[in-house]
Amino acid sequence: GIQVEQSPPDLILQEGANSTLRCNFSDSVNNLQWFHQNPWGQLINLFYIPSGTKQNGRLSATTVATERYSLLYISSSQTTDSGVYFCAVESSGSARQLTFGSGTQLTVLP
Amino acid sequence: EAGVTQSPTHLIKTRGQQATLRCSPISGHTSVYWYQQALGLGLQFLLWYDEGEERNRGNFPPRFSGRQFPNYSSELNVNALELEDSALYLCASSLTRDTEAFFGQGTRLTVV
Numbered sequence: 386g387i388q389v390e391q392s393p394p395d396l397i398l399q400e401g402a403n404s405t406l407r408c409n410f411s412d413s414v415n416n417l418q419w420f421h422q423n424p425w426g427q428l429i430n431l432f433y434i435p436s437g438t439k440q441n442g443r444l445s446a447t448t449v450a451t452e453r454y455s456l457l458y459i460s461s462s463q464t465t466d467s468g469v470y471f472c473a474v475e476s477s478g479s480a481r482q483l484t485f486g487s488g489t490q491l492t493v494l495p
Numbered sequence: 496e497a498g499v500t501q502s503p504t505h506l507i508k509t510r511g512q513q514a515t516l517r518c519s520p521i522s523g524h525t526s527v528y529w530y531q532q533a534l535g536l537g538l539q540f541l542l543w544y545d546e547g548e549e550r551n552r553g554n555f556p557p558r559f560s561g562r563q564f565p566n567y568s569s570e571l572n573v574n575a576l577e578l579e580d581s582a583l584y585l586c587a588s589s590l591t592r593d594t595e596a597f598f599g600q601g602t603r604l605t606v607v
Binding site for chain 2: 415418427428433475
């Protein structure tokens with residue numbers, strides 16, 4: 386099956402700093418989503434981005450499908466950005482099965 | 496508009512018992528997905544239901560089963576519970592023609 390690798394596994398920042406999270410995947414995809422898991426476990430949708438670039442406030446994401454990677458940018462980080470960020474992909478022919486990366490644990494210090 | 500809702504929030508069961516978890520999708524969504532997030536194993540796909548039918552199944556034993564009702568809500572049943580079934584179970588929904596999934600808050604199952 387498709388392999389999804391996220392980097393870095395852990396990231397510690399000072400409030401106000403910028404960061405880039407990376408997601409590499411091993412096959413072509415129909416779907417790519419970025420999530421933020423809150424402390425209670427819920428996955429919050431950040432982006433649905435199988436290709437191209439999107440922006441939402443301080444967050445933006447870019448997926449280069451031909452090179453099989455996606456990037457999540459967080460600018461002017463806040464303590465509320467802390468948590469685990471997951472990339473999830475659905476490969477072509479996998480019938481709606483999302484394969485998740487192992488996540489990036491982000492800690493933003495005040 | 497209400498998001499995906501799951502019940503109960505927490506569930507404690509004894510090894511060998513059965514657990515039933517429930518999920519209500521976003522209004523208008525006809526596809527429901529179940530995922531397991533166990534400590535050390537990450538998020539793993541369990542099941543996909545659409546229009547009342549099981550459409551895809553992950554690599555889990557048959558004691559994990561479920562169903563989708565005519566109103567598109569869903570149940571996940573786990574029989575003969577084992578200690579390693581302790582996990583956060585997440586439900587998601589989407590439109591049939593769309594692949595973007597939206598997740599609920601999860602049910603934390605503890606098997607003792």
